[in-house]
């Protein structure tokens with residue numbers, strides 16, 4: 001248990017929220033909102049894996065050095081004064097500057113100085129919040145040696161003086177935020193806000209003032225620029241013309257401005273605007289979607305499921321390659337390539353339709369992983385005559401939709417657009433990672449089979465969704 005006060009203290013655990021949104025970190029510290037944290041199974045899985053990783057680092061350190069667990073800031077100081085090898089769950093407190101920090105470890109260097117260290121599931125130390133957290137501990141310790149990060153793949157990385165400006169920025173901004181009694185003004189960001197616990201608090205206010213950054217493709221900095229030119233609301237943007245709009249950051253050129261205006265118009269009307277012809281390739285279509293597990297601990301994702309929907313596109317036409325564990329990763333890849341050859345032979349004019357760039361970039365990274373960039377099937381998949389077709393492209397190139405995000409689910413679930421509903425409404429890409437990790441941990445064969453069936457059902461619905469999207473595009477816009 002940490003005994004140190006945290007109220008109005010700056011703590012490095014705020015760095016994640018700070019890196020996302022100034023209002024979020026303010027609400028965390030100063031807000032008096034009752035937030036009902038939805039039970040987030042993905043978040044719970046990350047915490048569980050994070051604790052297991054920290055424990056593995058601790059076990060390793062205990063083999064090499066004597067490790068003492070700190071019980072308070074005073075106890076941490078005492079252990080440091082004694083010069084013990086490693087202090088676990090250290091507690092740092094600076095009452096004068098209102099700073100408090102809890103590094104996982106303080107490790108004594110041969111010089112006598114203590115190096116702060118954290119176990120992180122991340123595979124890279126480049127993340128802002130990691131740099132701030134470790135930089136913050138160094139600042140509190142007045143350390144000259146770098147801090148250590150025990151990364152999720154077993155590597156270690158160092159955080160040195162280079163991150164000091166970022167750490168100082170964090171401390172300065174946090175001081176200002178904690179001193180203010182007013183909720184900071186910020187812009188809407190669809191990717192950040194919809195995953196935020198304060199979404200239901202912030203969204204109605206954004207909507208009430210017709211915040212321009214609610215629109216897809218209009219970023220905060222573009223909204224700042226428009227505001228400087230007197231365009232403050234979605235209505236005002238909807239009533240403008242591309243020629244009258246000034247060039248502002250992220251909103252330059254006729255096409256982008258036209259899109260933004262149409263996006264503003266469809267925000268109110270719910271209308272779909274077609275801005276260019278929709279063109280889809282001819283041929284025999286096979287719909288394609290993969291599921292991968294990024295939490296392998298090796299630094300490399302494991303694609304456990306390569307799923308396909310073949311003609312006649314019914315539920316029974318779902319085919320797949322599945323591997324149970326990351327140890328079978330190569331086998332799954334080879335079976336996937338064999339499947340592609342099977343389709344290639346069956347359909348000379350194969351079109352392998354997927355949504356977004358993820359499938360193509362994954363194939364490229366697998367070819368690299370297994371040193372198969374010159375493999376004939378890989379060359380076919382990634383070459384000039386590639387059968388791969390990204391369905392998001394015609395959507396983004398040709399349509400303006402009454403949506404805030406252009407993901408497959410955004411478009412397909414909308415009742416006035418594709419109107420396709422997944423059988424399991426709670427499913428999603430993070431959901432499937434959680435289910436697969438449950439599958440890995442499960443020993444009961446019946447439960448294991450059930451989890452696998454649920455994941456397959458979700459992937460099947462994904463490829464049926466891209467098929468429905470194809471049909472919708474053909475029926476409405478071609």
Ligand code: SF4
Nearest residue numbers: 021024193196199202
């Ligand atoms: S909902 Fe958006 S604006 Fe509100 S606190 Fe969260 S990230 Fe910030």
